[in-house]
Amino acid sequence: MxxxxxxxxxxxxxxxxxxxxxxxxxxxxxxxxxxxxxWLNAENLQHVGAFKARGALLNAxxxxxxxxxxxxxxxxxxxxxxxxxxxxxxxxxxxxIVMPEDAPRVKVEAVRAxxxxxxxxxxxxxxxxxxxxxxxxxxxxxxxEPFDHxxxxxxxxxxxxxxxxxxxxxxxxxxxxxxxxxxxxxxxGAALATEGTDIALHTVEPGTANALAQSxxxxxLVAVPPGPTLADGLKPTRIGVLNFAILERRVRSAHTVxxxxxxxxxxxxxxxxxxxxxxxxxAALAVALKGNLPxxxxxxxxxxxxxxxxxxxxxxxxxxSR
Amino acid sequence: MxxxxxxxxxxxxxxxxxxxxxxxxxxxxxxxxxxxxxWLNAENLQHVGAFKARGALLNAxxxxxxxxxxxxxxxxxxxxxxxxxxxxxxxxxxxxIVMPEDAPRVKVEAVRAxxxxxxxxxxxxxxxxxxxxxxxxxxxxxxxEPFDHxxxxxxxxxxxxxxxxxxxxxxxxxxxxxxxxxxxxxxxGAALATEGTDIALHTVEPGTANALAQSxxxxxLVAVPPGPTLADGLKPTRIGVLNFAILERRVRSAHTVxxxxxxxxxxxxxxxxxxxxxxxxxAALAVALKGNLPxxxxxxxxxxxxxxxxxxxxxxxxxxSR
Numbered sequence: 001m002x003x004x005x006x007x008x009x010x011x012x013x014x015x016x017x018x019x020x021x022x023x024x025x026x027x028x029x030x031x032x033x034x035x036x037x038x039w040l041n042a043e044n045l046q047h048v049g050a051f052k053a054r055g056a057l058l059n060a061x062x063x064x065x066x067x068x069x070x071x072x073x074x075x076x077x078x079x080x081x082x083x084x085x086x087x088x089x090x091x092x093x094x095x096x097i098v099m100p101e102d103a104p105r106v107k108v109e110a111v112r113a114x115x116x117x118x119x120x121x122x123x124x125x126x127x128x129x130x131x132x133x134x135x136x137x138x139x140x141x142x143x144x145e146p147f148d149h150x151x152x153x154x155x156x157x158x159x160x161x162x163x164x165x166x167x168x169x170x171x172x173x174x175x176x177x178x179x180x181x182x183x184x185x186x187x188x189g190a191a192l193a194t195e196g197t198d199i200a201l202h203t204v205e206p207g208t209a210n211a212l213a214q215s216x217x218x219x220x221l222v223a224v225p226p227g228p229t230l231a232d233g234l235k236p237t238r239i240g241v242l243n244f245a246i247l248e249r250r251v252r253s254a255h256t257v258x259x260x261x262x263x264x265x266x267x268x269x270x271x272x273x274x275x276x277x278x279x280x281x282x283a284a285l286a287v288a289l290k291g292n293l294p295x296x297x298x299x300x301x302x303x304x305x306x307x308x309x310x311x312x313x314x315x316x317x318x319x320x321s322r
Numbered sequence: 323m324x325x326x327x328x329x330x331x332x333x334x335x336x337x338x339x340x341x342x343x344x345x346x347x348x349x350x351x352x353x354x355x356x357x358x359x360x361w362l363n364a365e366n367l368q369h370v371g372a373f374k375a376r377g378a379l380l381n382a383x384x385x386x387x388x389x390x391x392x393x394x395x396x397x398x399x400x401x402x403x404x405x406x407x408x409x410x411x412x413x414x415x416x417x418x419i420v421m422p423e424d425a426p427r428v429k430v431e432a433v434r435a436x437x438x439x440x441x442x443x444x445x446x447x448x449x450x451x452x453x454x455x456x457x458x459x460x461x462x463x464x465x466x467e468p469f470d471h472x473x474x475x476x477x478x479x480x481x482x483x484x485x486x487x488x489x490x491x492x493x494x495x496x497x498x499x500x501x502x503x504x505x506x507x508x509x510x511g512a513a514l515a516t517e518g519t520d521i522a523l524h525t526v527e528p529g530t531a532n533a534l535a536q537s538x539x540x541x542x543l544v545a546v547p548p549g550p551t552l553a554d555g556l557k558p559t560r561i562g563v564l565n566f567a568i569l570e571r572r573v574r575s576a577h578t579v580x581x582x583x584x585x586x587x588x589x590x591x592x593x594x595x596x597x598x599x600x601x602x603x604x605a606a607l608a609v610a611l612k613g614n615l616p617x618x619x620x621x622x623x624x625x626x627x628x629x630x631x632x633x634x635x636x637x638x639x640x641x642x643s644r
């Protein structure tokens with residue numbers, strides 16, 4: 001199966017009344033630092049505070065009503081959990097979310113607040129997936145994949161489609177898009193959205209969890225056990241199969257950033273763009289602020305993917321940065 | 323002279339290519355706390371991080387080219403200083419900003435970064451104004467009033483016009499607007515924008531600097547020496563003359579909030595709406611979150627007026643609120 005731009009556009013049509021068309025922000029002081037015009041796609045203002053709502057909603061929308069009534073199901077410790085809970089609430093159906101036993105209380109509470117059932121299972125992704133598959137078989141509920149699925153990819157891609165369109169409305173064709181990579185949902189979606197254009201696709205991962213960069217170098221999927229990083233949303237062990245097939249034919253450059261870069265970008269977004277990003281959500285901005293993009297780019301789209309961050313982390317960063 | 327809705331609409335037409343049409347945010351978790359649907363006008367995302375850019379630009383735009391070339395001038399320790407500096411840079415002319423000798427370095431630097439000339443004069447508003455008038459006479463430069471001027475009022479009013487229009491695009495007629503009051507520029511502009519509608523105008527001031535509330539009670543302008551408040555943008559000694567004439571015929575209710583309310587609203591905006599507000603900019607939200615609005619309101623517009631705040635203040639509030 002090959003996904004392409006028409007699949008991305010189809011997703012945008014389906015989602016048009018379900019997701020927020022998030023604002024695209026222009027911030028001269030950040031442009032000055034990046035030495036290029038940045039077009040900041042504020043997906044931290046999306047439902048549940050992250051782009052993940054897009055893919056979850058599209059998956060749920062595409063189920064038959066009968067299937068949907070059996071409930072939505074996923075395994076996640078992060079924004080995808082909230083996104084599936086949100087989608088279930090939107091459609092008025094049950095959600096079961098398998099979370100790790102050591103999940104941060106703030107994330108557990110956010111999922112619970114949306115009315116989802118939480119099932120705790122071990123501490124590893126494998127344990128969570130196993131339990132999720134058990135529930136799927138027991139209840140015939142639909143498992144919504146966090147990244148390695150056509151509807152997830154196409155749903156996430158609508159963020160990039162909107163960003164490109166918004167720039168075009170303002171008379172600008174972007175030279176490049178920078179997008180953070182966890183399992184590859186948002187980035188593979190961005191690859192579809194830029195298909196047939198001259199927009200260069202730049203990805204970014206933590207240097208300690210650079211499965212895409214290593215896989216591109218190897219020419220095949222490589223599993224990379226993630227090391228420590230502030231970017232808790234960008235810690236897959238490997239990129240999705242479908243995602244990699246799309247990404248490998250489209251990525252111009254696979255960047256990495258470290259925690260210092262993420263902290264700097266998070267604080268810059270807060271003080272200059274006046275918006276709260278989580279460390280993962282600030283990764284693309286970090287690439288631009290580091291000056292790691294080709295100097296001839298005049299207009300660059302930045303996927304600011306989410307804003308769900310522990311207040312204590314933000315307080316510490318603001319105190320550190322003074 | 324009487325200003326009305328047509329003057330506000332005229333200002334919107336003139337400013338349409340100069341100011342940002344700031345996003346209007348909808349945040350279910352804040353709606354739940356306020357028990358009403360809140361429509362958050364994000365003027366923290368306006369040029370210079372505050373609505374003040376609107377009035378300054380309109381003043382500058384309406385000058386003759388010859389007059390503008392002599393330079394813009396104002397006295398201010400806050401966002402208005404940055405706004406005038408921004409307007410001068412936009413039109414490529416000189417700006418002189420009279421600031422207090424004890425102005426926070428971060429604000430001085432922000433004004434200087436926009437290329438304005440800074441003149442330090444004493445520590446009181448009277449000393450600053452005197453020096454500004456001296457410069458005006460010396461150089462024949464145009465003094466841009468921070469609030470008590472038709473163009474300033476009409477310019478600031480465009481924020482409320484956009485908010486009302488944005489809600490209407492989404493099929494909603496607002497029941498009320500809540501707007502913070504310093505000298506009365508934003509609020510008098512909101513009064514014009516709601517003229518001829520059933521939209522109730524609610525204002526908010528710090529309890530320690532409630533010149534409007536006291537003036538409305540007295541039926542005439544009352545000077546109120548401001549006491550301590552976190553809301554450094556809402557500390558006038560008195561409301562403008564023109565502003566009061568407009569406000570007194572239109573304000574439904576003049577609320578006050580204390581520092582605890584402002585802190586709560588600032589943190590709620592950051593963690594729930596993912597946006598950074600300064601304490602003054604969070605005042606209107608504070609009224610809604612306190613539950614101080616009539617319970618029959620279904621849709622309420624909230625003017626989130628600015629986002630220029632010392633990072634140390636934000637860090638402290640996030641740490642306190644845990």
